[in-house]
Amino acid sequence: MNLPVLVGLMVVKITLVLVVFLTTIAYVVLMERKVLGFIQLRYGPNRVGPWGLLQPLADMIKLLFKEEFTPPHANKTLFVLAPMIVAITAFMPFAAIPFADRILPDSLTIYGYQVDLTVAALNRGVIADVNIGLLYIFAISSLAVYGAVIGGWASNNKYSLLGGLRLCAQMVSYEVALGLSVIGVLMVAGSLSLVTIVEAQKSMWFIVYQPLGFLLYLCAAFAECARTPFDLIECENELVAGYQTEYSSMKWGLLMLGEYGHMIIASALAVTLFLGGWQGPFLPPIVWFLIKTFALIFLFIWVRGTYPRFRFDQLMYFGWKVLIPLALFNILLTGVVMMYL
Amino acid sequence: MQVLFLILAAVALISGVLVVIQVNPVRSALYLILNFFTVAGIYLLAHAEFIAAIQVIVYAGAIMVLFLFVIMLLNLRQPEEGGEKQHLAQKISGAALAGVTALLVIYTCTRINLGPAKEMVPGFGSTEAVARSLFTDYLLPFEVTSVLLLVALIGAVILARARLD
Amino acid sequence: MLISYLPILVYLIISIGLAVLIVALSEALGKKTHTAVKDLPYECGMVPISDARHRYAVKFYVITMFFLVFDIEAIFLYPWGVIFKPLGLFGLIEMGVFILILMVGLAYVWGKGALEWE
Numbered sequence: 079m080n081l082p083v084l085v086g087l088m089v090v091k092i093t094l095v096l097v098v099f100l101t102t103i104a105y106v107v108l109m110e111r112k113v114l115g116f117i118q119l120r121y122g123p124n125r126v127g128p129w130g131l132l133q134p135l136a137d138m139i140k141l142l143f144k145e146e147f148t149p150p151h152a153n154k155t156l157f158v159l160a161p162m163i164v165a166i167t168a169f170m171p172f173a174a175i176p177f178a179d180r181i182l183p184d185s186l187t188i189y190g191y192q193v194d195l196t197v198a199a200l201n202r203g204v205i206a207d208v209n210i211g212l213l214y215i216f217a218i219s220s221l222a223v224y225g226a227v228i229g230g231w232a233s234n235n236k237y238s239l240l241g242g243l244r245l246c247a248q249m250v251s252y253e254v255a256l257g258l259s260v261i262g263v264l265m266v267a268g269s270l271s272l273v274t275i276v277e278a279q280k281s282m283w284f285i286v287y288q289p290l291g292f293l294l295y296l297c298a299a300f301a302e303c304a305r306t307p308f309d310l311i312e313c314e315n316e317l318v319a320g321y322q323t324e325y326s327s328m329k330w331g332l333l334m335l336g337e338y339g340h341m342i343i344a345s346a347l348a349v350t351l352f353l354g355g356w357q358g359p360f361l362p363p364i365v366w367f368l369i370k371t372f373a374l375i376f377l378f379i380w381v382r383g384t385y386p387r388f389r390f391d392q393l394m395y396f397g398w399k400v401l402i403p404l405a406l407f408n409i410l411l412t413g414v415v416m417m418y419l
Numbered sequence: 420m421q422v423l424f425l426i427l428a429a430v431a432l433i434s435g436v437l438v439v440i441q442v443n444p445v446r447s448a449l450y451l452i453l454n455f456f457t458v459a460g461i462y463l464l465a466h467a468e469f470i471a472a473i474q475v476i477v478y479a480g481a482i483m484v485l486f487l488f489v490i491m492l493l494n495l496r497q498p499e500e501g502g503e504k505q506h507l508a509q510k511i512s513g514a515a516l517a518g519v520t521a522l523l524v525i526y527t528c529t530r531i532n533l534g535p536a537k538e539m540v541p542g543f544g545s546t547e548a549v550a551r552s553l554f555t556d557y558l559l560p561f562e563v564t565s566v567l568l569l570v571a572l573i574g575a576v577i578l579a580r581a582r583l584d
Numbered sequence: 585m586l587i588s589y590l591p592i593l594v595y596l597i598i599s600i601g602l603a604v605l606i607v608a609l610s611e612a613l614g615k616k617t618h619t620a621v622k623d624l625p626y627e628c629g630m631v632p633i634s635d636a637r638h639r640y641a642v643k644f645y646v647i648t649m650f651f652l653v654f655d656i657e658a659i660f661l662y663p664w665g666v667i668f669k670p671l672g673l674f675g676l677i678e679m680g681v682f683i684l685i686l687m688v689g690l691a692y693v694w695g696k697g698a699l700e701w702e
Contacts, residue, residue, distance in 0.1 A: 088594045096598060146614040150623050156445070162603040169599040173592050198587045206591040209545060213472035213662060214592075220480025224452075227484070231445075231491045234635070235625040243492070247644050250484060250651040257658035264665030270546055323626055328610030332603065391701035394647070398699045402654065403690065406683055409661065413668065413676045420586070466585060473659055481655045485648045492640045550663030554671060554678060561660070562678070565685040568653045572689040575649040576698045579642050 083193050087200055095205060099172055103338045104134035110379045117383035144327040152324060153232040160229030161325065161332035167222040168339030174211040175346050176273050178203025178356050178364040203356065203364065204273055211272035212264070215347060216257060219302070223249050225336065230321035241320025244310055244390060251397040252301035252308075258405035259294035262287070262412040263351050276355030285352040290408045292352045294401055296377075299344040301397065303337070306382040310390055345374035424464050431457035444490045448483060455479045467544035646698055657686050 108123065108130060115122025123130030148157055182201040186193050199207035208214055223246050230242015264270065266287050267278045275284075285292045301308040310317075317323075322333050349355060349370040358366035388396065434454040441447040455478045462471035542548050553561055625632050664671075664679050671678075693699060 085590070085594065088591050089598070092591065092595050092598055096595075096602070142610050143613050144610070145616060146610050147616070147622075149625065150618070151625055153445075158607060162600075162607065165603045165606075166596075166599050169602070170592075170596065173595045198590050205595060206588060208468070208588050208592070209585070210468050210472045213469070213476065213546075217472050217475040217480060220476050223480070223484050224487070227487055227491065233625075236632075237626070240640075243488075243640060243644055246484070246488070247647050250481075250648055250655075254651060254654040254658060257655070258661065261658075261661045261665045264662065265668040268666055268669055270662065270666060318626070327614050328606050331610070332606060394699065394701045398650075398690075399694065403687070406687065409665075410676075410680060410683065413679070416668070417673060417676060463589060464586070468585070468589075469663065477656060477659060481652050485645070485652060488645060488648050492644070546663050546666050550667040553660075553663060554667065554675060558678065562681060562685075564660070565657075565682045568656060569685055569689040569692075571653050572650065572693055575646055575653075576693055576696050579646045579698060580696070 080191055080193060083188065083191055084197060084200070087193070087195075088198065091200065092205060095172070095177075096169065099169065099339070099342070100335070102342060103335055104138065106338050106342060106375055107137075107334070108133050109375070110382070113376065113379045114383050117380070138331070141328050141331040146327040146329070149233070149235075149324050151234045153234065156228050156232035157324075158329070160225050160232060160321075161329045161336070163228065164222065164225035164336030165332040165339070167218055167225065168336040168343065170218045171215040171343045172346070173205040174208060174214050174272055175343070175350055176202070176204040176207075176276050176355055177346075177367045178362075181364075199273075202273070207271065207273045210270050212260065212270045212275075212351075215272075215343075216253075219340070219343075220253060222336075222340065225333075226321050229325070229333075233321065233324040235324050237318045237323045238321045241317045241323065244317075245304060245320060248304065248308065248310060248393060248397075249302060251394060252298045252401070255294060255397055255401035255405055256298035256302055258402065258409065259291050259298055260351055261405075261409045262291040265409075265412055265416060272350050272355075276350055276357065279354040279357055283352065283354040288352060288408075288412070290404070290411075292348070294405050294408065295348060295352065297396075297401060299348065300378070300381070301393070303340045303344050303378075305341065305378055307385045307387050308393060309382075309387055310393060341375065341378055342371070345371045345378070348374055420464065424461065427457045427460045427464070431461070445487070448487050448490055451486075452479050452483050455483070465544070466539065469544060469546045469549045643701065650693065650698075653689070654686070657682075 111133075112122040112130065123133040126132045126136045148154060180201055181203045182195050184194070184196050184201055186195055195201035199205070226242045226245040226249070228242075230238045230240075230245075233239070263275065263284050266284060267275045269275060269278070278284075300306075304310070310320075322330060325333055346367075349367065353370050356363035356367040358369075361369075431454055434450045434457065437450040438447045438454060441450065455474060459471045459474040459479075462468075462474060540548075660682065661679070664675065668675055
């Protein structure tokens with residue numbers, strides 16, 4: 079085993095994946111604006127490039143050159159730290175999500191070195207094939223709360239603080255429901271490794287065994303990503319922009335990256351757990367993965383264009399009194415059905 | 420592997436000390452989170468991957484959220500610079516206690532006879548292994564945990580009631 | 585087994601580097617001006633009265649404590665789900681009792697009105 083060569087290959091692979099991931103985030107923002115435009119019978123961005131295709135690039139350049147304003151009443155270190163936490167917790171979960179089957183041969187000769195690519199899943203379409211993949215993703219996303227809490231508190235602004243607080247209460251409430259909704263999948267697959275879970279869906283997608291689980295996962299994921307109808311932090315008429323109120327320039331850009339990154343991760347995880355991951359006939363695996371993920375992202379946007387937003391008390395009611403009891407019922411039901419059928 | 424352990428252990432110790440000596444409680448809490456991460460890393464090095472994930476989910480992702488919530492929102496003002504000076508007696512007694520504890524730990528360490536390391540069974544520390552012993556050998560403690568959690572729920576409600584009424 | 589975690593470490597380092605780079609770039613590129621009014625906390629044009637850091641409703645803490653309890657419950661369910669098949673009926677009864685006791689807790693909290701948000 080040749081450690082420096084291995085690490086070098088990892089850096090190349092990870093950089094490629096991250097570049098694609100970031101570009102996808104930028105274009106999901108454009109897609110959202112376009113789709114919402116069509117839903118509301120208007121054009122959406124169409125000035126920069128054909129069909130507005132260069133809009134993300136223009137937005138990025140604009141954001142980079144905007145004034146970087148750190149309010150003097152804010153807590154400086156924490157104010158800078160919060161957007162980084164949001165962005166990093168949005169990038170990290172993708173490490174465990176399998177996006178294709180095999181992408182490289184088992185071994186490769188580079189400049190005369192024979193490198194075994196089966197080490198650390200280098201030849202596979204996943205960055206890290208770890209045994210606890212699902213727990214890893216939940217561990218990272220449980221840290222996303224800190225971005226809201228620290229950002230809201232550090233801004234020292236009433237809207238920010240209350241927005242951060244509400245978002246935190248919302249995220250922790252739905253984290254439980256999210257965690258409980260996937261137990262059924264674990265019971266059927268018998269593994270926490272996402273690679274194994276996808277391979278177990280070769281003959282049948284898990285949505286067939288876990289329809290209720292999938293529905294619960296979707297509801298909880300919408301709330302966890304703070305998307306409509308659970309986008310209470312974006313309750314403009316009450317809280318301006320929630321914990322993001324005092325942020326500007328690329329720090330706000332990072333918060334935005336984080337928000338859309340979480341949405342992509344939630345869709346990709348749903349595809350991995352319930353919709354067979356990269357499995358599918360005729361087309362190459364990575365295409366199947368992208369089609370399914372984008373279908374779910376489209377669902378996120380469609381819902382945003384269709385439904386009004388919950389009130390905060392309705393949100394708490396739905397999370398604790400509907401989703402959690404239903405998720406526990408789903409686990410017991412799955413157990414009984416697996417035992418006797 | 421040894422190098423990684425040493426780095427993690429050093430960061431764990433330093434962040435642990437920083438938790439205690441910080442004046443600002445928010446900073447203390449953040450260093451404590453860092454400390455939990457390094458401990459999770461050490462678990463991972465010991466091949467206990469499930470425990471490492473749990474460490475992050477429960478301690479860093481749940482317990483510290485509650486801590487931070489309480490610290491940030493109980494309106495704890497940041498102490499003004501040089502506002503609260505510690506008394507000399509506080510410092511001396513603190514140092515003395517720490518010294519005695521350190522001596523006890525060192526004394527105990529010299530008394531232990533460390534045998535040769537056991538061969539690691541395949542699958543040690545994996546989720547399956549933890550689950551197997553938890554749900555067969557340690558069944559009673561597991562069921563008692565649910566009662567403990569129930570008590571915690573009731574306690575939280577009663578505490579909140581006392582504040583609301 | 586540990587080698588499978590190496591890509592995560594590399595990924596972490598790269599994403600931290602990326603986040604720092606983005607913040608540093610915008611810090612370096614944008615111009616900066618400060619005026620007395622601009623430096624005030626944003627409150628839709630009103631002059632802010634008092635500090636933002638008040639005491640907030642106890643409900644927020646209570647919800648976080650409930651979260652803690654149910655999060656730990658979920659943690660126990662993960663390993664159970666993984667070995668559900670080999671455990672069989674025994675495992676189902678075992679977890680049934682565990683979930684039942686916690687459902688009693690949820691019902692208690694519900695009945696006491698701690699989940700109401702007015």
